[in-house]
Amino acid sequence: MDSAPPPPADGTDDHPLRAELRTWLEEHPTPSGRQLAGRGLVAPHWPPPWGLGADPTLQLVVDEELRRAGVRRPENTIGIGWAGPTLLHAGTEEQKERYLVPLLAAEEIWCQLFSEPGAGSDLASLTTRAELDGDEWVVQGQKVWTSYAHRAQFGILLARTEPDAPKHQGISYFVCPMDAPGITVRPLVDMTGTHTFNEVFLDEVRLPRENLVGERGQGWSLGKVTLGNERVSLSGAGALWGMGPTADDLVATVRDTGGTSDPILRQRLARVWGEGEILRLLRMRMVAAAVAGVPPGAEASVRKALADDHGQHIMDLARDLAGASAMLDGTGPAPGTPDAGPWPDAMWSYGFLFAPALTIGGGTSEVQRNIIAERTLGLPHDPEV
Ligand SMILES: Cc1cc2nc3c(=O)[nH]c(=O)nc-3n(C[C@H](O)[C@H](O)[C@H](O)COP(=O)(O)OP(=O)(O)OC[C@H]3O[C@@H](n4cnc5c(N)ncnc54)[C@H](O)[C@@H]3O)c2cc1C
Incomplete structure (x- = not known):
């Protein structure tokens, strides 16, 4: 020792x-x-x-x-990353006592029941209803793109409780047990071949009154707490929302496999590496601001917007460098064999297929830029449609 x-x-x-x-x-x-x-x-x-x-x-x-x-933390992305912080912010003592430890231990997995077929970027237009009936809320509606709903024990749910109030004021925030009668989860398989997200149908689902988080009608501001945590969680160093390979990994792989003499690919490699450095410096500025007790300011939104594009640039370039072997799923010829190409790792082919999602999930890149324009640059508000 x-x-x-x-x-x-x-x-x-x-x-x-x-x-x-x-x-x-x-x-x-x-x-x-x-x-x-x-x-x-x-x-x-x-x-x-x-x-x-x-x-x-x-x-x-x-x-x-x-x-x-060599110890890994328990994995419960939505639970630990954004449901937990919202419960810490607005949950009752009983809610914190009941949910937080099993959530941190990943003994109970969580999902996020926010997006609907008609409410994504404009989330406040959601139409799932919750009506109080005695001591229970009765929930009726449909959610979509619900990651991990098929594995989750609980979901954080936004539902409209005040249908006559202005749309941002009539929403409430709930904890929804995913085994409640009336919940149907249908898989959506994405183009990577992976089943991560789902459609969720809520048909007269009865939730105990105490499953309301915060005040009735306060769901929009709590949803913003959740989404703020989501954007921070999704902005780590790897190309895929903080996970997976970095620009440095791409450059190292190219170097280790003999480099490339193609002038355009070399230009793109240098550019993508430069983007990675800018993002690394932005992250250091955010950490330095946090150490000094200063709010991060515009860096967080700018970083999320840049990081999503950057992840796509890395994966597009990896595909172009790999050529035809990029179409393989990583189980093809071994590295170093004549047909192999430099990208035998399944992560790259998965990453290339997943990369379009980067600029959609957690708030689309257009919405991120709206936020930067309005809150940082002082430009006029996006017109309501
Ligand atoms: C991998 C992944 C996982 C996800 N997991 C979850 C989850 O677990 N739970 C959950 O609730 N949701 C989840 N989502 C859904 C995600 O939050 C939505 O896809 C996202 O908010 C966009 O909504 P939408 O798909 O309805 O697109 P829309 O809002 O219909 O947008 C369509 C297009 O219009 C553009 N657009 C819309 N409004 C504006 C505007 N005002 N200005 C400029 N352009 C605009 C958008 O940028 C986009 O290009 C996930 C999405 C992905 C990709």
Whole structure:
């Protein structure tokens, strides 16, 4: 066992909690989701007892120590990334007590029942209704593009409770158990061949009164809390909403497989690498602002808009560099064999097929640019249609 922890790789000053954390990880080399949640390591920036109330420096320390110990966090993207923060923001003590620990431990998976066939970018036009009947809400409507609905135990649901109020004011926010009678989940298989999202039909679904989150009619402002967290969650370093390969990975793969002499592809590689650097610097500015206690300002919206385009540029370029082998699913000829092409990894072919979704999910790129235009550049508001 090390007597003193080495300085962190990124050169930041060491943190007093690092040694304590490292000892805990040595004592728990294969922690369960619940143990990680109990120790506050799943979402360290959440307040205790669910997190550590960690500032960005401590978050980096936790990330480094988990990586060093080879420990992965539980996966529950929507639960941990955006349902949980909304429950923390507006949930009752009972709701926090009931839902947050199983959510952090990924013992209960969550989905997001927001988009409808007629309400995506203009989410406030949603028509799913919830009517109070005694002590129960009765929900009627349809949702679409609901990622993980087929695996989820709970969904965060937006439904209209005040049909006569202006559209942004008549919406409420609920927790919806996905096994409630009246819920039908139908799969939608996307062009990667993967089943991630679904249509969800809600036919006289009865929710207990206490499943309302926040005040009745306050759903729009809570939905914005959820979507704000979604946009931050989707803006990591990898090409696919923070996951998957980066521009650096693409350049390294090209270099490791002999480079390319095609002048156009070389130009595009340099450009995509430059985009990656700009995004990395923007992310560092966001972290630096957070450390200094300054709100991130325009960087977050700008980063989301740039990162989605960047992910598509990486995947388009990977396909063009690979040529015909890009059409393979990654199970084709082994790397180094005459027919292989430089991209044997299934991630690239999956990534290329998934990339069009980047500028749609989490708010389309046009909507992101509207937000930048209105809130940052002070341009006139997008006309309502
Ligand atoms: C991979 C993926 C996962 C998803 N998961 C979920 C989920 O789990 N839960 C959920 O609720 N939803 C989910 N969605 C849905 C997503 O939120 C919507 O697709 C998105 O909000 C866009 O809505 P829409 O598809 O109805 O397109 P529309 O809103 O109909 O937009 C169509 C086109 O018109 C453009 N447009 C619309 N309004 C404007 C405007 N004012 N100005 C300029 N252009 C405009 C759009 O940019 C787009 O190009 C997911 C989507 C994807 C791609």
